[in-house]
Amino acid sequence: MHIGLVGLGKMGNNMRERLRRGGHTVVGFSRTPEISDVGSLQEMVEQLPDPKVVWVMVPAGDPTQETIKALAELLGEGDLVIDGGNSRWLHDDAHAQLLGQRGIGFVDCGVSGGVWGLENGYALMAGGEADDIAKVQPAFDTLKPAGDHGYVHAGPVGAGHYAKMVHNGIEYAIMQAYGEGYELLAKTEVVENVAEVFASWRAGTVIRSWLLDLLVKALEEDEDLKEIAGWAEDSGEGRWTVEAAIDHAVPLYSIAGSLFARFASRQDESYAMKAVAAMRNQFGGHAVKAGPPPGDASGT
Numbered sequence: 001m002h003i004g005l006v007g008l009g010k011m012g013n014n015m016r017e018r019l020r021r022g023g024h025t026v027v028g029f030s031r032t033p034e035i036s037d038v039g040s041l042q043e044m045v046e047q048l049p050d051p052k053v054v055w056v057m058v059p060a061g062d063p064t065q066e067t068i069k070a071l072a073e074l075l076g077e078g079d080l081v082i083d084g085g086n087s088r089w090l091h092d093d094a095h096a097q098l099l100g101q102r103g104i105g106f107v108d109c110g111v112s113g114g115v116w117g118l119e120n121g122y123a124l125m126a127g128g129e130a131d132d133i134a135k136v137q138p139a140f141d142t143l144k145p146a147g148d149h150g151y152v153h154a155g156p157v158g159a160g161h162y163a164k165m166v167h168n169g170i171e172y173a174i175m176q177a178y179g180e181g182y183e184l185l186a187k188t189e190v191v192e193n194v195a196e197v198f199a200s201w202r203a204g205t206v207i208r209s210w211l212l213d214l215l216v217k218a219l220e221e222d223e224d225l226k227e228i229a230g231w232a233e234d235s236g237e238g239r240w241t242v243e244a245a246i247d248h249a250v251p252l253y254s255i256a257g258s259l260f261a262r263f264a265s266r267q268d269e270s271y272a273m274k275a276v277a278a279m280r281n282q283f284g285g286h287a288v289k290a291g292p293p294p295g296d297a298s299g300t
Contacts, residue, residue: 001025005045007057007085008035010292011111015057015084015143015226022142041067045074052079053136057111060087060236068095072264077103080135084109086168088240089161092127096157105132108157110164111143121145124169126153162244169241169255171211172234175220176258178215186224191281195219 001024008030016028025173030036031046038044045052052075056067064087071081081099083092085110096106107128113120122143126133133140133153154163161195182225185194199216202208238259245252264270280286 001053001136001248002027002049003136004052004054005057006030006034006044006054006071007042007272009057010115011113011117011122012057014115015055015111015122018121019119019139019142024139024142042068042074050078051135052076053082053139054080055082055084055136055139057084060085062090065091065095072098072102072104072286073103075099075104078105079103080107080132082107082109082136083161084111086110086164086237087161088236089127089158092158092161092248093134096128099287105129105135107132107136107155107286110160110167112164112167117143121150123167124151125163126151126158127155127157128164129154129156165237165244168235168237168268169252169259170260172238172241172258173254174209176254176261178211182215195223196205230265232265234259234262238262248251 003019003024003026004168005012005019005026005028008016008028012028012030013035016026019026027039027044028035028037029041033039038047045054048054054071054075056064058064058067064083064085068081068083075081079096081104083095083106085292087095091107092106092108095108099106100237102116105128107126110125111117111122112125113122122145124140124144126140130153140151152163152277182194182198185197191197195216196218198212202212203215218225218228238255242252242256242259244250245256277286277288281288
């Protein structure tokens with residue numbers, strides 16, 4: 001099939017290559033001229049046969065909304081837009097309605113696979129009408145991993161990004177558990193080969209996973225992780241997962257805790273723990289450590 005691809009970052013560029021390897025014709029557009037196939041969004045659209053199919057892989061929020069608004073002006077009846085970025089599922093209906101006014105279909109698709117997707121394939125979670133899904137099914141079949149799994153039509157518009165949101169929330173919790181286990185092993189003098197312990201878990205255990213494989217790779221490169229600061233950003237999907245849990249009164253202990261742990265990682269010093277230390281000192285006379293001198297943000 002012919003497909004337009006907007007956004008040629010780390011994932012988009014590899015997706016373009018995997019689609020081409022699968023025999024598809026891809027016209028990619030990027031604001032970076034060196035990697036773009038065309039000079040403008042309009043030129044990309046003009047090179048696509050009818051019905052036109054355009055896959056959007058740009059950052060969530062304003063960049064996605066601006067791209068979809070622009071495509072609404074360039075595309076027409078029977079064409080299709082797929083949003084494969086990490087957009088919030090609550091925005092999908094608005095995008096579908098905007099495009100629908102011009103007779104343009106809309107599919108939201110959660111995409112997982114990162115920089116490894118080119119070789120391993122991408123897990124795809126799609127939301128939309130069956131007729132719209134059918135238009136892009138050949139691309140889904142090429143992008144997904146080999147075998148029976150890795151692709152799902154999760155439901156109507158919004159379902160794909162909702163499924164990806166929950167996927168990322170689970171990812172937060174799994175990574176946090178591995179991280180806490182690593183710290184506990186590293187703190188003891190009993191275990192001498194922490195990296196080898198993690199490597200041993202890659203076969204035969206119930207906690208083996210691809211994330212474990214990646215952690216082992218990182219430990220092989222830097223066993224004490226000295227080159228990496230203990231600072232972790234969040235993409236937003238962890239927050240959205242917790243917010244959805246509140247809406248549905250679902251207790252997400254592990255996922256919420258892993259999100260808050262990322263917030264804690266960004267603190268030079270915890271004001272909450274300063275207050276806890278002060279209270280322990282007040283009621284029990286427990287010793288407290290002196291804070292850093294004025295102008296010193298390094299903490300203790």
